[in-house]
Amino acid sequence: MTDQRSSRQLTTTVLGADDLSTLLDRVGRHEVMDLMIRRLGDRFRQHDLDTVEVRARDGFRYEKPDLGLVEWMPTHETGGPVVVKMVGYHPTNPVQRGLPSVIATSSMWDTETGHLEAIADATLLTALRTGAASGVATALMAVDRPIDVGLVGLGAQAVTQLHAITRVRDVRRVIGFDSDAEVADTFRSRVAFLGVDVHVVPPDRAATIISDVDVLCTCTSVDIGAGPVISDGVTRPGLHVNAVGADFPGKVELPRSLVERATVIPDTREQCELEGECQQLDRAAVGPELFELIKAPDEGEGLRDRLTVFDSTGWAVEDDVALRLAVELARAHGIGNEVHLERLPTDPYDPYGPAVGVTPSR
């Protein structure tokens, strides 16, 4: 009970499909990726277990009307917004419905008022932050000279993986393959904007690719139990692998022997042990988390000459960084719509009464 008898109006920033396309065009792909890499690095460096809460990914899985799941990834940094990414994963979408298998939105709530501050498409943001996380890891752990890059899986993730890597290293040559011939054939056009030397090769290159690159990204949609997606073999000194595809118990992309002799850096240990490459390791063999490594830069430097794996399962903190950056850029460039979503009654004790900013319709 209070003496305040009228509410002020609040608006929610909506960043939809058009807005994110505009943002990408107006700010520029490279600039957005560079900013995302820098912000992620800064955030990891400041990461503090006492002030950041990340709730375990949770959701509903079902088999009707078709196999799928809707899950939420909530996080909150003290003093900052509550950020929740909602992800729908419906593997039959592409073939049966002409839709991507993953459709996502991210929302943020102001923790002073509880007001929904912004909601945005998160499909592009997820691709960007996943690329940027590999960018951060690659900058830290890959050899520091012009590199050859291997790409296993040439779908959407491969585009932002390669993009991020080109922003932190000189890329001399790219070798990539995909089990889907049409995806393979069209890859070069999708990364033409990067101006790098891309060689798309047949999928049997899985047997030897490990030996011919300095940085490898695995970003496949391999089925549960069907991995690994490459063979082990002799590697160049200091090979760094970004393993991006595993995201489910039983799903792995790398040979166990490779993982066992590498220093494996999870994005977030608990999740990687459940659904990443770390499933193949004893708990004690898992290295520090990426943020821990960034906080101890000497340790990171030492890793450039060693075989390293970044086990990237996707972390809510990355989604937080991505959404906040997108909202910041959108506001700076006048992009997005302000929507009067929450209905706040003029008299807080009269739910049916007139609402703030709403003209009565009769």
Add this chain to the structure above:
Amino acid sequence: MTDQRSSRQLTTTVLGADDLSTLLDRVGRHEVMDLMIRRLGDRFRQHDLDTVEVRARDGFRYEKPDLGLVEWMPTHETGGPVVVKMVGYHPTNPVQRGLPSVIATSSMWDTETGHLEAIADATLLTALRTGAASGVATALMAVDRPIDVGLVGLGAQAVTQLHAITRVRDVRRVIGFDSDAEVADTFRSRVAFLGVDVHVVPPDRAATIISDVDVLCTCTSVDIGAGPVISDGVTRPGLHVNAVGADFPGKVELPRSLVERATVIPDTREQCELEGECQQLDRAAVGPELFELIKAPDEGEGLRDRLTVFDSTGWAVEDDVALRLAVELARAHGIGNEVHLERLPTDPYDPYGPAVGVTPSR
């Protein structure tokens, strides 16, 4: 990997402040409340523990920048949408920010595609569904003749509580009080649309009100540990109480002696034992849940002559019903905006490429 190379466009229905006001005006308050009561009853009657999942309310609580919480209440009925209500609770909002303490939105995801089908303000919907739930309980458990109604707490909830009760019983007379004099003074004008005989009395009526009514609603924002809000006493035969205010461990509105001799029907047992009037009872003394009672109508009839308490802490299934009804009504009346929120690339393998329905800006 798939042969489908282009996405179809999806839109999200946004029901904002204006839309809910329009809906209320166009459909009519009574019609909306009647529909909500009927839909809730139908849904409870069909409720099936095998096909409905309700995730425990979870969220972030914090003390910076001010005391507050943002929490989520997810539910899913097999074959239906995933519905998540997000609630911000910031008790200093009214005095410090001119905002209601509770601000809420509800969203629903299509489980065929994972697409965000709708997002709506949930402030009005929550008031409506909380009223309607008491309507369902009152219809089932109150004496079936013209009744006298008592209201303890005359804030926003009291309006929809009384409204719902007038839709299921003839109300002869209303006696109500509030600890806040201004809230008390203005209550009659807020319920004038109901055309019932309302007597606002001083708060010391808390000592005796229990003896003078057939249906009592407690809907206060009593502090933790400060309850009960009324005294126990002799009650009329068949008194039914809707206890709506308790929503936090340690928060109760009713005297323990009253709760102990009543048949107490929780909306959802687990939550009521944690934060409702059921906190005052041994687990074994808690009655069936409201939906169980509705499934066994004979049992409900028997309760009309007995002292009953509906322990209403708010159930995600009620929010599901409320959102689906609002979306249905909005679509039927051409209310709301269709927003192109999710950015689906025309080529699902090209995250930077053109998006479905988006005209390239350069």
